[in-house]
Amino acid sequence: MSEELQDRVCTPCRGGIPPLARAEAEAMLSRVPGWELADEASCLVRRYEFGDFAEALAFVQRLGAVAEEQGHHPDIAFGWGWATVSWQTKKIRGLHENDFIMAARTDALLAGRR
């Protein structure tokens, strides 16, 4: 697949399909360097660092806008100088290709910064 993950859009997931198996998720991980599998390979997690609280908050707000646009929403924790983002497809309580697309889109928000 030559197309960049970050350029792809989420497809609706209404449930009724199995989540990606651990081996499938592990194979996809190489496409989103910096992200890790967590909670028995049911979600994708990455921590980001920022210069101060305002930068972290601005990132969270931009990510929220992308999530609304794509109809797929992360769990986010953040504080002074940091944000931790977690992607999971809640409908299937596990990972879907959409989560990898959104992980790549999350990184793309900060492209050029690192």
Ligand SMILES: C[C@H](O)[C@H](O)[C@H]1CNC2=NC(N)=NC(=O)C2=N1
């Ligand atoms: C109808 C709507 O597309 C769904 O409720 C979406 C909204 N955002 C979502 N976000 C995430 N992370 N998982 C979902 O299953 C999900 N479902």
